[in-house]
Amino acid sequence: xxxxxxxxxHDVAKLAGVSHTTVSRVLNGQQYVSEKTKLKVEKAMLQLxxxxxxxxxxxxxxxxxxVGILIISDANLVGSLKILSEVSVEATKANFLTSITTFDRKxxxxxxxxxFRLLDQGLAGIVVISARKEGLDELVxxxxxxxxxxxxxxxxxxxxRIKLENEIAAYRATHQLISLGHKKIVHFSGPHGLxxxxxxxxxxxxxxxxxxxxxDMIYEGDWSADSGYKLGKDLISxxxxxxxxxxxxxxxxLGLIHALNQKSLEVPRDVSIVGFDDLEESKHYRPAxxxxxxxxxxxxxxxxxxxxxxxxxEGKPNFEQLNPELVIRNSxxxxxxx
Amino acid sequence: xxxxxxxxxHDVAKLAGVSHTTVSRVLNGQQYVSEKTKLKVEKAMLQLxxxxxxxxxxxxxxxxxxVGILIISDANLVGSLKILSEVSVEATKANFLTSITTFDRKxxxxxxxxxFRLLDQGLAGIVVISARKEGLDELVxxxxxxxxxxxxxxxxxxxxRIKLENEIAAYRATHQLISLGHKKIVHFSGPHGLxxxxxxxxxxxxxxxxxxxxxDMIYEGDWSADSGYKLGKDLISxxxxxxxxxxxxxxxxLGLIHALNQKSLEVPRDVSIVGFDDLEESKHYRPAxxxxxxxxxxxxxxxxxxxxxxxxxEGKPNFEQLNPELVIRNSxxxxxxx
DNA sequence: TGAACTTATGTTAACGTTCACATAACGAAA
DNA sequence: TTTCGTTATGTGAACGTTAACATAAGTTCA
Numbered sequence: 001x002x003x004x005x006x007x008x009x010h011d012v013a014k015l016a017g018v019s020h021t022t023v024s025r026v027l028n029g030q031q032y033v034s035e036k037t038k039l040k041v042e043k044a045m046l047q048l049x050x051x052x053x054x055x056x057x058x059x060x061x062x063x064x065x066x067v068g069i070l071i072i073s074d075a076n077l078v079g080s081l082k083i084l085s086e087v088s089v090e091a092t093k094a095n096f097l098t099s100i101t102t103f104d105r106k107x108x109x110x111x112x113x114x115x116f117r118l119l120d121q122g123l124a125g126i127v128v129i130s131a132r133k134e135g136l137d138e139l140v141x142x143x144x145x146x147x148x149x150x151x152x153x154x155x156x157x158x159x160x161r162i163k164l165e166n167e168i169a170a171y172r173a174t175h176q177l178i179s180l181g182h183k184k185i186v187h188f189s190g191p192h193g194l195x196x197x198x199x200x201x202x203x204x205x206x207x208x209x210x211x212x213x214x215x216d217m218i219y220e221g222d223w224s225a226d227s228g229y230k231l232g233k234d235l236i237s238x239x240x241x242x243x244x245x246x247x248x249x250x251x252x253x254l255g256l257i258h259a260l261n262q263k264s265l266e267v268p269r270d271v272s273i274v275g276f277d278d279l280e281e282s283k284h285y286r287p288a289x290x291x292x293x294x295x296x297x298x299x300x301x302x303x304x305x306x307x308x309x310x311x312x313x314e315g316k317p318n319f320e321q322l323n324p325e326l327v328i329r330n331s332x333x334x335x336x337x338x
Numbered sequence: 339x340x341x342x343x344x345x346x347x348h349d350v351a352k353l354a355g356v357s358h359t360t361v362s363r364v365l366n367g368q369q370y371v372s373e374k375t376k377l378k379v380e381k382a383m384l385q386l387x388x389x390x391x392x393x394x395x396x397x398x399x400x401x402x403x404x405v406g407i408l409i410i411s412d413a414n415l416v417g418s419l420k421i422l423s424e425v426s427v428e429a430t431k432a433n434f435l436t437s438i439t440t441f442d443r444k445x446x447x448x449x450x451x452x453x454f455r456l457l458d459q460g461l462a463g464i465v466v467i468s469a470r471k472e473g474l475d476e477l478v479x480x481x482x483x484x485x486x487x488x489x490x491x492x493x494x495x496x497x498x499r500i501k502l503e504n505e506i507a508a509y510r511a512t513h514q515l516i517s518l519g520h521k522k523i524v525h526f527s528g529p530h531g532l533x534x535x536x537x538x539x540x541x542x543x544x545x546x547x548x549x550x551x552x553x554d555m556i557y558e559g560d561w562s563a564d565s566g567y568k569l570g571k572d573l574i575s576x577x578x579x580x581x582x583x584x585x586x587x588x589x590x591x592l593g594l595i596h597a598l599n600q601k602s603l604e605v606p607r608d609v610s611i612v613g614f615d616d617l618e619e620s621k622h623y624r625p626a627x628x629x630x631x632x633x634x635x636x637x638x639x640x641x642x643x644x645x646x647x648x649x650x651x652e653g654k655p656n657f658e659q660l661n662p663e664l665v666i667r668n669s670x671x672x673x674x675x676x
Numbered sequence: 677t678g679a680a681c682t683t684a685t686g687t688t689a690a691c692g693t694t695c696a697c698a699t700a701a702c703g704a705a706a
Numbered sequence: 707t708t709t710c711g712t713t714a715t716g717t718g719a720a721c722g723t724t725a726a727c728a729t730a731a732g733t734t735c736a
Contacts, residue, residue, distance in 0.1 A: 008692050019716045024694065032714055054458055055402070056692035058393040060721050066437075071423075081419040085409075089440050097455060099404075099437045102427050117435060120389055225619035251619050258622040281563035281589050284596040286624050346722050357686045362724065370684055394722035398691050 007048035016044035027052060058122055066097040067307060068118035070139075072111070072130035073104050075191055075223050079296075080129045083151050086300030087127050094304050096124060111135045115142050125307040127151060131194040147310035149303045153195040160306050162299055162320045166196055169292045169324040170203025173274045174246050176290070176326060178211045181335035182244040182272060186217040188231055188256065190248045200248050200276060217242060221252050228255025236263050243271060243335050250275040250282045250291055253331075257285065268333035278327050288329035298322055345386035354382035365390060396460055404435040405645060406456035408477075410449070410468035411442050413529055413561050417634075418467045421489050424638030425465050432642050434462060449473045453480050463645040465489060469532040485648035487641045491533040498644050500637055500658045504534055507630045507662040508541025511612045512584050514628070514664060516549045519673035520582040520610060524555040526569050526594065528586045538586050538614060555580060559590050566593025574601050581609060581673050588613040588620045588629055591669075595623065606671035616665050626667035636660055 009027075013020040018037055025033050026041040033041075044050075058064040069087055071080050088098045099121055103114035115138075118126055125147035128139060133153040140148060140158055147160075154161035177185050187204045190197030201218065208215035219235065221227030228247060232255060235242070247253035253275035257267050267273055267287055275282060275291035282289040302320055309316065347365075351358040356375055363371050364379040371379075382388075396402040407425055409418050426436040437459055441452035453476075456464055463485035466477060471491040478486060478496055485498075492499035515523050525542045528535030539556065546553035557573065559565030566585060570593060573580070585591035591613035595605050605611050605625055613620060613629035620627040640658055647654065 010692080020692090021694085021717080022715060025715090028694085032712095034714060037714085051454070051458055053397070053460070053692050055393045055396040055400075055460060056721090057694075058721095059391070059397050059692085059723085060694045062393075062721075064393070073423075077423065078416060078419070081416070081423055085411075085415065085419055085440065088438055089442075092439060092455070097437060097459065098439060099435060100426055101430060101436060102423065104427075116389070117430070120392055121435065122391070122393060225622045229622055254619050255622045258624065261624060281592050284563045284567055284593045286596070286599060348722080358722090359687080359724085360685060363685090366724085370682090372684060375684080391722050394691090395724075396691095397693085397722080398724045400691075 006053075007050045008053065012041065012044045012048055012050050015048060016040045063122050063124055064097070065095060066099050066121065066123050067091045067304070068121065068123040068126040069098060069100040070114060070118060070126060070128045070130075071100065071102045072128070072132070073102055074131045074194065076131060076194070076196070080131070080152075082296050083129050083299045086296060087129075087151075087303050088300075090300035090304040094308065096304075099123065105132075112138065112142065115139055119143070119146070125149070125311060127303050127307065128154070130154075131196060133195060134193070147307045149306045149310075151299055151303060159319060160310065162302050162306070162322065163195065164294055165321045165323050166199030167203040167206070169326070170200035170246070170276070171207045172203075172326050173276065173292050174204045174207035175211075176328075177244045177246060177272060177274055177332065178207060178213070180244075180272065180332055183213055183335070184217070184240075184242040184244070185213065185215075186219065186235060186240075186242045186245045187215065188228060188245060188247040188252050189218055189220050190223050190252075192220055197248060204246055221248070223249050223251060225251040225255035225258075228252030229259045230255070232256040232259025233262075236260070236265070244273065244332070245271060246274045246276075248276055250277045250279045250285075250289055253289055253291075254285055257331075267331050272332040272335070274332060283329060285331075287331045290329045290332045291327055293325045293327050295322060295324065344391075345388045346391065350379065350382045350386055350388050353386060354378045401460050401462055402435070403433060404437050404459065404461050405429045405642070406459065406461040406464040407436060407438040408452060408456060408464060408466045408468075409438065409440045410466070410470070411440055412469045412532065414469060414532075414534070418469070418490075420634050421467050421637045424634060425467075425489075425641050426638075428638035428642040432646065434642075437461065443470075450476065450480065453477055457481070457484070463487070463649060465641050465645065466492070468492075469534060471533060472531070485645045487644045487648075489637055489641060497657060498648065500640050500644070500660065501533065502632055503659045503661050504537035505541040505544070507664070508538035508584070508614070509545045510541075510664050511614065511630050512542045512545035513549075514666075515582045515584060515610060515612055515670065516545060516551070518582075518610065518670060521551055521673070522555070522578075522580040522582070523551065523553075524557065524573060524578075524580045524583045525553065526566060526583060526585040526590050527556055527558050528561050528590075530558055535586060542584055559586070561587050561589060563589040563593035563596075566590030567597045568593070570594040570597025571600075574598070574603070582611065582670070583609060584612045584614075586614055588615045588617045588623075588627055591627055591629070592623055595669075605669050610670040610673070612670060621667060623669075625669045628667045628670045629665055631663045631665050633660060633662065 009020040009023045013023045023041050026038050069084055091098045101114055101117045103111055127149050129151045130153045137155045150161040152163050189201045205215040219231045221231050253273050260271055275289045278291045278293035282291050347358040347361045351361045361379050364376050407422055429436045439452055439455045441449055465487050467489045468491045475493045488499045490501050527539045543553040557569045559569050591611050598609055613627045616629045616631035620629050
C-alpha cells in the first residue's frame, strides 16, 4: 500500500545524477550515451521501479504504439473473435498494445461513432474485422491516412485487405461433388451480404455453370445448425430432387444431416454433403464431414505486417488471400441412380 | 488530405471568444457555465471538428477511462473470447474504452510482464479472464488497489470474482444419470488444474459419493472432440463395465459417441451420455445431447458493474456465481440390465 | 448601502515525456 | 598550439489537457 507517487524521469535523473534528457535517451536506446552513464541510469531505474508514463509520451509524440481493432459484429462472431485474438497476439509480439471496440450494426450507434472511439486514442494503426462491406468506405476516409487493414470484407478499391479464397474453395468443394457424378446439387448459403456467404455462393455457381448445371437450388441460412436443420426440412418437404448439398459451413451441414436422418435418409447413401470450415469436431460427425479447411492462423501476422509496411511508408498495396484446402472424409459418395 | 493540425482547446476558445478553461468546463459538463457561452462553445467545437486529446487528459488526471482485459489463454480459448467480447461491449456501454492483452502460459514471458503492459496504460480497472488460478495472487498485488475483477478462476481470498456454478451443475448432471438407475458412471474431465474441469469433477464425485457409488472412473481429456474420441476408444478397449458417461463438455461427448459408434455401441441404447455447455449444435448431434446450458451473457455486465462499484469505493466484495441449467434431450435412457 | 454569498469566467501551473538546440569534453588533424 | 569534428550531456520549450486559485459580476439580505 505504498502511497508514494510513481517515479518519473526527473526522479531517476536526480538519483543517477544526470539530466532527465539523458534518462530519456537511455530509455529509448538512443545513441550518444556513454556506457558508464547508461549503467548508472539503468540501475537508478531499477531501484526506483521506474515505468514510463505512456500518456505523457503519446502526448508529445502524438501517437501511441497501439493498434486498434474494430470488430463489426455479425452472425459469425466466433470467427471474428478468433481473428481478433490472432491480431492481438501478433501485435504484442511486435511491441504494440491493443485497443478494441465492437460495433453492432443493430445497435443505435453509427459506425462513424465507433471508429471515433478508436481514432481519439491516437493509435498507430487500425485493423477492421468485418463480414460485410457496407459502410467500410467511410472508415478509410475517417482514418485519413492512418494505417488501416481490413480483414475479411473491405472496400473494393482499398489495397490493404486480407481474406480467404472463399470463392475458389467453394468452387473446388462443388467440383468435388460434380466429379462424383452429382447433378442435382443444392447449396445452403450463409446470410446474404456477408462476404463469406457471397463468395462461397459465387464459387458454387461458377462450378455448376462450368459443368452446364443450373445453380438454382440455393437456400439461405444464418450459419447456425438450427438453420441448417430447418433448411433441410424445407428442402425435403419441397419434394425437389437432389443428391448432394454443398453447405456454406459445417454447422449447417450438421443440422442438415439431422433433418435427413429424421426422414430416414442417410449420408452419404442417399445424399452427399460437403461442408466448409473444418471445425475441430467435424471429423466426428456421423458421417465424418468432407469439408474445406480454413486457416485463420496467418490473419494476425499478415495484418500486423501490412500495418507496419504502411507505417514505414512502403506503400505497395497488396491484396492478400489465404488459401483454404479441401479435406476429404466420408460424407460424399458417387451418385447412385435415382 | 487536410494537413491542418487537429484543433485543441485553445483554438476552440479563441473562436468562441472565451478562455480554454471555459471550454474545458463545457467539455466536461461542469456547472458554472452560462447557457449562452455553453452554446457558443459548442458551436465552435462543431465548427472546428474538435475532438479532445485523450492522452493529454490522461496525463493530467493520471487515469484513462479505459478498462483493461487480461486474457490468460488456455485450451478453451473460444470461451474466454466470448467473455472478452461481452466485457468489451458492456464497457463501451458504460463509456469505457477497452484495451486487451493476451498471456500465453506456454510463452517465455512472465505473467507479471503481461500485467505491466496493462498497468502502464493507467487504466480505470482490469478484468482478468483465466481458467487456472495459478499465479493470480500476484496480479492482485501488482494492481495495488486498482479495481480488479476475475472471471472464471481467481485467487481464493479475493472478493471480486465471477464464475459459473460448475460444481452444482455437474452434480445435477451426474444425479440425472444416477436417478435413471446408472451405477457404473464414467467421467471425462477437462485438463487438470482448469477451474472448470476441477469444479465439474468435484460435482461428479460428490453426486457419486452421495449415491454410495465409487467415482473411480475418471478420464482426463483436453476438451477437444479428438480427445473425447481417444478417451472413448481407451475406455472401450479397457474392458471396463460402464453404462453411462458424464462428459465435461459437449465436444468430448461428440468424440465419445463417434468412438462408441465405431464399435457398434449406440447411444442411449448401450450407453447414456450427459454433456456440458449446450453448444448451439448439440441438439443436432445423433442423438441430441442431454447437457448443461452455460449462460455467459451476464459475465460482461456483472464484471463492469463490479469494477464500477470498486471505483466508487463501495467495497462490498461479492462473489457472484452464474447458474447453469440442465437440458434434457435424447442421449440418456434408463439403465438396462447388463 | 454594502457585506456576504453564489455564479461565471480567466490565469497560471502542473502532468511526464520528447525534441530542438546549446554546450562541454575529447581526440585527431593541421 | 589551434581548429574542427565527433561524442556526450544539459537546458528549456513544447504537447493539450485539468485543476487550484484569483477575480469579476450578480443577487440576497440586513
